[in-house]
Amino acid sequence: MSGFGSGDPFLADCPARLAVELIADKWTVVVLYGLSKGPVRHGELIELIGGISRKMLTQTLRRLEAHGLARRHAYAEAPPRVEYELTQLGATLIDPIHVLTEWAVANGDAVLDALDADPEPVAHSG
Amino acid sequence: MSGFGSGDPFLADCPARLAVELIADKWTVVVLYGLSKGPVRHGELIELIGGISRKMLTQTLRRLEAHGLARRHAYAEAPPRVEYELTQLGATLIDPIHVLTEWAVANGDAVLDALDADPEPVAHSG
DNA sequence: CCTGCCGGTTCCTATCGGAAACCTAGCCTG
DNA sequence: CAGGCTAGGTTTCCGATAGGAACCGGCAGG
Numbered sequence: 276m277s278g279f280g281s282g283d284p285f286l287a288d289c290p291a292r293l294a295v296e297l298i299a300d301k302w303t304v305v306v307l308y309g310l311s312k313g314p315v316r317h318g319e320l321i322e323l324i325g326g327i328s329r330k331m332l333t334q335t336l337r338r339l340e341a342h343g344l345a346r347r348h349a350y351a352e353a354p355p356r357v358e359y360e361l362t363q364l365g366a367t368l369i370d371p372i373h374v375l376t377e378w379a380v381a382n383g384d385a386v387l388d389a390l391d392a393d394p395e396p397v398a399h400s401g
Numbered sequence: 402m403s404g405f406g407s408g409d410p411f412l413a414d415c416p417a418r419l420a421v422e423l424i425a426d427k428w429t430v431v432v433l434y435g436l437s438k439g440p441v442r443h444g445e446l447i448e449l450i451g452g453i454s455r456k457m458l459t460q461t462l463r464r465l466e467a468h469g470l471a472r473r474h475a476y477a478e479a480p481p482r483v484e485y486e487l488t489q490l491g492a493t494l495i496d497p498i499h500v501l502t503e504w505a506v507a508n509g510d511a512v513l514d515a516l517d518a519d520p521e522p523v524a525h526s527g
Numbered sequence: 528c529c530t531g532c533c534g535g536t537t538c539c540t541a542t543c544g545g546a547a548a549c550c551t552a553g554c555c556t557g
Numbered sequence: 558c559a560g561g562c563t564a565g566g567t568t569t570c571c572g573a574t575a576g577g578a579a580c581c582g583g584c585a586g587g
Binding site: 328329330331334352353354355 | 575576577578582583584585
């Protein structure tokens with residue numbers, strides 16, 4: 276426990292908060308989930324992740340790369356082929372991401388249910 | 402485990418994805434982390450969470466409320482007092498959130514390090 | 528030459544998000 | 558009674574960002 280801890284997620288300017296902000300993003304979580312299976316091609320991720328655009332995928336991957344969580348490997352072939360994979364640091368995120376996604380799978384219905392039951396009053400029709 | 406699962410986080414239009422999008426948000430994670438300690442007042446959260454504005458806090462709490470993860474309790478007193486706490490559904494998120502924040506605390510430095518080592522080329526000064 | 532494939536990037540706009548002011552409501556002060 | 562304090566919330570203003578559609582570029586095939 277000695278040298279550990281990069282601050283507290285509550286503190287705005289500490290590495291822990293930076294790390295939270297890095298991964299607590301809707302696309303980032305899904306992309307990491309996609310990467311957690313092993314090396315994947317850009318196009319595969321596009322197919323895999325419903326609703327993501329090429330731009331957002333590239334952008335998200337670049338961010339992961341810049342923060343040391345993913346690595347990009349471009350094969351100098353034709354047609355071009357680019358694979359992404361988690362780095363060793365990124366691999367430490369597999370568990371947290373899976374815990375999160377498992378929660379989502381297990382409780383998505385309940386969330387949807389609650390949302391459905393609580394439709395915020397939109398203003399009366401009169 | 403039989404009837405479980407509200408889809409796959411990869412699918413754009415399933416409850417699992419909705420759930421991911423609900424919590425995979427920078428403020429949401431930190432607010433949930435704050436709520437995980439038990440009932441908290443709005444003002445306490447403001448003090449606790451560095452950098453959050455009242456607007457974002459209220460907005461985030463409202464979203465959690467609407468999705469059944471948090472509950473708001475306003476005491477009809479003076480001065481006004483409002484407490485927020487996790488619902489039973491929200492409490493199931495404590496573990497995932499803690500796993501995430503613990504990862505952030507443990508690896509924040511490494512992330513910062515990688516970011517520092519990879520300063521994206523900004524265009525040469527010439 | 529034209530076409531298609533793959534990955535990436537540019538353009539443009541709707542939305543997000545922060546700062547700060549304003550609002551409500553009850554109590555205390557004078 | 559007028560004014561100010563506290564605590565939570567909302568509004569306004571405006572810059573930053575998200576995100577889709579469309580375009581770019583190299584190479585193989587016809």
